[in-house]
Amino acid sequence: MPKHILIVDDSKTVRNLVAFIMRKEGFKVTAAEDGLDGLEKLYTDPLVDLIITDINMPRMDGITFIKTVREQDSYRDIPIVVLSTEGEERDIHAGLSIGANLYMVKPAQPEVMVRNVKMLLG
């Protein structure tokens, strides 16, 4: 059974691109357009193995999304990758300190994204 990745990003282009890359690697992919949509997707399809999320999004940003996910017992240990254009030290620190396992700055190389995802999925 393929591993299941949830991609949360308000840019359709980024969602489709990351989904395209991950599907080529054999992963199942679900896409959400902001943090709130991401929570809804997790609620309706809880068998997600890894989350890739943007930070700067409308309705619910990535920081609130990650915090909320980490508060759920069933998602306390799920690998979370931040994929954001914000690449300053304070942004990376903020993302990692609230529970992300990895912080990648856009635009990330596809092979680097795939390598990191596979590493986190063991």
Added chain:
Amino acid sequence: MSQDFLDPELFADFIVEAREHLETIEPNLLELERNPGNLSLLNDIFRPMHSLKGASGFLGLNAINGLAHKAENILDELRKGNLAVNPEIMDVILAATDLLRTMIENLEQTGAEGNVDTSAVIARIAAQLAGRPTARASGAPHAALRPISRPRTPRRPSLRRLRERRKNPPKSFLPSWPSPTTSPPSAKGIWPTSWRRPGRSSSA
């Protein structure tokens, strides 16, 4: 990112998304010019510019990405209050947005960003960010805005032209408003007399 492996559908999605972002940015920019103190307008402009930067970077569209990045920088300074909206800043953001639209249209029509010179606008933004506003004569044409080649389909008027049109609308387009003494149209006769809101008595 290399574009070699990318599905053409991803570019088509990007064009649709980019157009949506520009459709949000442009009217809000014109409104900001009229209400420079409205910070919520700045946020409404910043977010789509940010998304445009992120998505174009992923697709290796370096000219769009570089210009959107600079525009995002100055918008960020404006919304943080580190810079104040002024005519020169508005002018350069409008010029940047026009160039972004030109490149998106080029991408749609030719599959590439096209030979669009963004350096002058980027330099003007950098000068504003550094507190060194450039003295460009008002009304002087942007070299970068001259079309590189004749487009296959008519392009929409530039934001700068729309701005001028708003300031000086052609007289024939002006609606003939009723005089202030004209009484407002009555609702009487519009609603059927037998209609009653459910659950309410006729005397309510």
